[in-house]
Amino acid sequence: MANDFLLRKWRAIFHVNDINKDNIITIEDAELFTDRFATHHKFSAEQTTAAKEKFRYFWRECFLKDQDKVTEEMFLDTLTKEYNADPVKFRANQQNATSVVTNIFDVNQDGCISEQELAVCMRCWGVEQNFDKKFIQSYPQRKPGFVHNDDYTESFVEYMCNGDENVITKEKPVIVALNIVEI
Numbered sequence: 001m002a003n004d005f006l007l008r009k010w011r012a013i014f015h016v017n018d019i020n021k022d023n024i025i026t027i028e029d030a031e032l033f034t035d036r037f038a039t040h041h042k043f044s045a046e047q048t049t050a051a052k053e054k055f056r057y058f059w060r061e062c063f064l065k066d067q068d069k070v071t072e073e074m075f076l077d078t079l080t081k082e083y084n085a086d087p088v089k090f091r092a093n094q095q096n097a098t099s100v101v102t103n104i105f106d107v108n109q110d111g112c113i114s115e116q117e118l119a120v121c122m123r124c125w126g127v128e129q130n131f132d133k134k135f136i137q138s139y140p141q142r143k144p145g146f147v148h149n150d151d152y153t154e155s156f157v158e159y160m161c162n163g164d165e166n167v168i169t170k171e172k173p174v175i176v177a178l179n180i181v182e183i
């Protein structure tokens with residue numbers, strides 16, 4: 001069953017993805033994120049369109065579902081129902097949607113998210129004040145200064161799915177970035 005730890009984390013993910021800070025998540029938040037993302041990476045019109053399409057898919061899968069506007073209460077309610085109904089399916093859905101977004105963030109498609117690629121994501125989310133080398137170093141260092149795409153995806157999947165506050169190794173970078181708990 002979805003517990004307080006999960007609800008606390010889902011609440012934080014809702015607020016960080018309410019990019020324009022109007023307390024609801026709509027497609028406007030996704031557009032604002034990808035506009036910033038395309039600007040920071042100096043994308044061509046074609047690259048921008050491709051990134052926006054993928055990001056809209058992620059947004060619908062993770063936040064909007066079949067709604068136009070989602071409040072915190074609706075978001076927590078939907079996630080709780082989905083998680084409680086079928087935690088295995090919930091995890092599979094998170095895995096699928098998150099890997100799409102990881103693939104967008106790995107702009108040069110080398111299979112890793114570099115410090116620079118990650119810094120852009122943080123700026124698009126508006127959490128740059130929390131970004132430092134410690135974040136990257138919280139991930140397994142398969143290659144120093146880089147986060148392997150699989151590790152990045154797994155950290156967010158664990159963040160969304162793990163209800164055990166005592167076992168947070170894989171999701172620790174996300175928890176630190178979102179300031180959920182002091183570590």
Ligand SMILES: [Ca+2]
Pocket residue numbers: 018019020021022023024025026029
């Ligand atoms: Ca919003």
Ligand SMILES: [Ca+2]
Pocket residue numbers: 105106107108109110111112113114117
């Ligand atoms: Ca990369």
